[in-house]
Amino acid sequence: MARVIAVVNQKGGVGKTTTSVNLSAALARIGQRTLLIDLDPQGNATMGSGVDKRAAARTVYHVLLGLGEIANIRTRAERGGYDLLPANRDLAGAEIELVELQNRESRLKSALGAVENEYDFVFIDCPPSLSLLTLNGLVAAQSVLIPMQCEYYALEGLSDLVGTIKRVRANLNPNLEIAGLLRTMYDARNTLALQVSDQLEAHFGEKVYRSIVPRNVRLAEAPSYGTPAVLWDPESKGSQAYLALAEEVLERERVGRAAPA
Ligand code: ADP
Ligand code: MG
Numbered sequence: 267m268a269r270v271i272a273v274v275n276q277k278g279g280v281g282k283t284t285t286s287v288n289l290s291a292a293l294a295r296i297g298q299r300t301l302l303i304d305l306d307p308q309g310n311a312t313m314g315s316g317v318d319k320r321a322a323a324r325t326v327y328h329v330l331l332g333l334g335e336i337a338n339i340r341t342r343a344e345r346g347g348y349d350l351l352p353a354n355r356d357l358a359g360a361e362i363e364l365v366e367l368q369n370r371e372s373r374l375k376s377a378l379g380a381v382e383n384e385y386d387f388v389f390i391d392c393p394p395s396l397s398l399l400t401l402n403g404l405v406a407a408q409s410v411l412i413p414m415q416c417e418y419y420a421l422e423g424l425s426d427l428v429g430t431i432k433r434v435r436a437n438l439n440p441n442l443e444i445a446g447l448l449r450t451m452y453d454a455r456n457t458l459a460l461q462v463s464d465q466l467e468a469h470f471g472e473k474v475y476r477s478i479v480p481r482n483v484r485l486a487e488a489p490s491y492g493t494p495a496v497l498w499d500p501e502s503k504g505s506q507a508y509l510a511l512a513e514e515v516l517e518r519e520r521v522g523r524a525a526p527a
Contacts, residue, residue, distance in 0.1 A: 268301070268385040269519055270378065271445050272407035276430075277423050278394035281413040281450035283310040284485050284495075286391035287346070288505070289411075290315075291494035292512035294347035298386040301340065303374070304353035305403050306393040312352040315343035316492030319354035327356040329377045330402065331363060336381045345493045349385075357399070364398050371398065371438055375406040387515075396430050404434045409445035413479075416449055416462035421469075446518070447474045448511065451481045477511040479504060 273286045283306070290302040304311040305326060309319035319325075322341075328334040329351065336351055343350045364370045378388065389411075390403040404410065410431060414420050428444075435442045447470055453459055467474050479485075482504030488495035496505045 268382045268388045269409075270382070270388040270390070270407045271409050271411050271515075272390040272392055272400075272403040273411045273413065274392045274400060274403065274427065275412055275414060275423070276394060276396045276400070276427060277414075277420075280415050281448075281479065282394070283314060283391050284489075285411065285413045285448060285450065285479070285508070285511075286311050286389050287314045287489075287494045288485070288496045288508035289512055289515065290343075290348045290387070290389050291346040292496045292509050293387050293516065295496065295509075296512060296516070298516070299384065300348040301351065301381070301385045301388045302343065302346075302348055303351040303378075303388065303390045303403075305357075305374070305390050305399050306353060307355055307357040308393070309352065309354045309357075310489065311391040312350065312354065313492065314489040314494065315348075315350045316345050317341055317343060317350055317352050319352060322352040322354055325352045325354055325356055326374075327353070327360050330357075330360050330373045331367075332373070336377050340381075345497055361398050364402075371401045372405045374402040378406050396427070401434070401438075404431070404442060405439045407439075408441060409443045411445045411448060413448045413450045414466075415451050416456075416459040416466070418458060418462070420462055421465060444470075444473050445515075448477070448479065449474070450479045452478045453481050475511060475514055477507055477514050479507040479511070482507075 312319040324339045392400045392403045484499045484502035485504035488498045
């Protein structure tokens with residue numbers, strides 16, 4: 267069965283989409299069958315995967331509303347080597363339409379059940395909010411990957427997110443766990459970043475990934491070429507970090523599975 271990981275942080279611009287795209291491509295590169303679900307109406311993961319969001323007739327919106335199945339709507343991110351369930355502005359309306367429907371928090375989970383065994387990893391790139399869309403991501407997932415910038419308010423935001431994860435665990439998805447915290451856009455010359463990073467390790471210990479993603483312009487440039495940075499410029503410092511993270515994610519996964527229940 268696939269390992270389903272939601273990439274979540276209610277803050278925008280922390281690297282959720284960059285992480286989703288590059289981790290999907292990096293794991294595909296080392297032979298992992300991977301599906302990336304774009305769950306943000308902005309459709310950045312879709313565009314960054316080289317798929318034109320405006321040309322996507324059917325998207326994750328149709329899946330959530332029960333108007334189509336993932337197997338018929340997913341497409342191939344050719345350069346990235348993974349499958350993509352695209353998103354575009356249609357999804358912005360889903361939030362309101364879902365409220366009327368039954369099992370509104372678990373619609374993605376139900377849909378994923380039909381294709382899950384075709385993959386080793388499924389990543390869900392969530393929007394910058396703790397909305398019904400993100401809730402669908404958290405219910406469908408087994409674990410949460412939290413990208414964060416090491417800045418002053420980051421820890422405060424993190425406690426809100428941890429609270430949400432606890433509520434989801436109590437009510438909707440008892441097995442949900444934190445896969446890991448990822449430091450993104452990291453600048454080791456910044457004293458505050460070092461302090462926040464230390465606090466993060468003190469609080470979350472092993473949950474903090476050893477791999478750290480530096481601020482690197484190649485990661486920001488790659489989306490405009492519709493190619494994940496790890497393929498477009500694999501030697502760049504940013505790509506190297508995501509390639510290392512993929513190994514770390516895989517390693518944790520193997521250790522997790524080997525551990526007795
Ligand atoms: P989110 O999905 O959390 O909103 P993004 O992944 O879209 O965040 O990143 C926000 C912006 O920062 C984008 O323009 C992206 O290209 C850029 N970016 C992301 N990670 C890095 C990084 N490590 N170094 C430099 N720019 C980055
Ligand atoms: Mg995003």
